[in-house]
Amino acid sequence: MKRFLFGSLTVLAMAALLAACGKRDSTKYLVMGTNAEFPPFETLGGANGSEVVGFDVEVARAIAAKVGLPLKIEDMKFDSLLPALSAGKVDMVLAGMTITPERAQNVDFSSPYYKATQVALLLAGGFIPESKDDLKGKTIAVQLGTTGDGVAAEITGQENVRPFTSAMDAVVELMNSKVDCVVIDEQPAIQFAKKNPELMLVRLAFDEEFYGVAVKKGNAALLAQINAALAEIAADGRNEQFVDQWMVQAAAAAEAEAAE
Numbered sequence: 428m429k430r431f432l433f434g435s436l437t438v439l440a441m442a443a444l445l446a447a448c449g450k451r452d453s454t455k456y457l458v459m460g461t462n463a464e465f466p467p468f469e470t471l472g473g474a475n476g477s478e479v480v481g482f483d484v485e486v487a488r489a490i491a492a493k494v495g496l497p498l499k500i501e502d503m504k505f506d507s508l509l510p511a512l513s514a515g516k517v518d519m520v521l522a523g524m525t526i527t528p529e530r531a532q533n534v535d536f537s538s539p540y541y542k543a544t545q546v547a548l549l550l551a552g553g554f555i556p557e558s559k560d561d562l563k564g565k566t567i568a569v570q571l572g573t574t575g576d577g578v579a580a581e582i583t584g585q586e587n588v589r590p591f592t593s594a595m596d597a598v599v600e601l602m603n604s605k606v607d608c609v610v611i612d613e614q615p616a617i618q619f620a621k622k623n624p625e626l627m628l629v630r631l632a633f634d635e636e637f638y639g640v641a642v643k644k645g646n647a648a649l650l651a652q653i654n655a656a657l658a659e660i661a662a663d664g665r666n667e668q669f670v671d672q673w674m675v676q677a678a679a680a681a682e683a684e685a686a687e
Contacts, residue, residue, distance in 0.1 A: 454497070456496055456499035457487075457497070457499070458501055458518045459487045459500050459518070459520070461479065461501070461503075461522045462503060464593040465523050465570075466615055467614055467618055468481050468523040468673075469482075469483050469521070469523070482673040485665075485669045487500070489660050490640070490657075493653075501516070504592050505593075513534070513643060519641065520534075520640065520641040521640055523541075523612060524641060525543065525638060526637050526638070530641070535642050535646065535650055536642075537640035537641075537642070537650060537657060538654050538658070540657050542638075544636060545578050545610050545611065545634075546610075546613045546616045546630050547562065547628070547629045548610075548611060548619060549601070549608045549627050550602070550627065556629060560582075562579075562583055562631075563583055565583055566605075566606045566607045567588055567589065568589045568591060568606040569590055570593060570597055571590040572590075573611075576588065582610075589605075594611055598623075602625065613630075640657070
């Protein structure tokens with residue numbers, strides 16, 4: 428009888444556990460795809476150092492609140508983001524992603540939420556270009572699949588472009604003197620230069636770019652909610668707060684850290 432009762436209790440406990448797991452798995456989220464190697468827009472940090480944080484995360488939280496779902500973040504390689512979106516593995520992509528006609532053929536973009544531009548990162552004390560033409564024939568490191576990748580190829584030729592899966596890897600290649608420069612978005616370049624005094628940022632009149640939130644082609648309902656959320660954070664001042672927190676304050680903190 429004791430063995431029977433014990434067995435019955437075990438079965439009931441397992442059933443309860445499975446039911447709880449099933450309930451947990453059925454929770455609906457708004458899933459954000461990103462590449463957490465692009466500070467200050469997305470990077471790893473937080474209390475335990477493994478949380479995805481940054482400007483884009485704040486924007487995504489505002490969108491999730493508008494949609495009425497908890498936010499879930501999926502961190503992956505940058506060139507995997509749009510395939511994951513098309514496959515339905517994520518609901519939206521926020522990754523400092525520039526709106527381009529080529530990308531817009533496969534996904535739908537929100538209204539722009541940030542204006543950006545490319546810059547050149549070089550080793551301090553070395554070659555200083557005065558224009559983009561001065562980069563012709565130079566070996567340029569980039570993050571694979573970014574607009575910087577395409578810009579660099581136009582300037583120096585594809586044969587002189589060294590693509591990497593993360594911006595950090597491209598910067599490390601420069602710091603190891605294996606390339607002449609890195610072409611990268613301005614804000615991440617500022618962060619890298621503040622933390623690494625051996626790097627120098629040079630602005631070369633690159634074209635302006637605009638970041639957008641990408642959703643699966645035809646997902647008009649989610650796109651409308653995203654645009655509404657973006658309009659709200661622009662109108663109520665939250666966007667300026669995010670800029671101050673993740674760009675102004677973060678750059679100052681990085682500079683202070685490098686000086687220690």
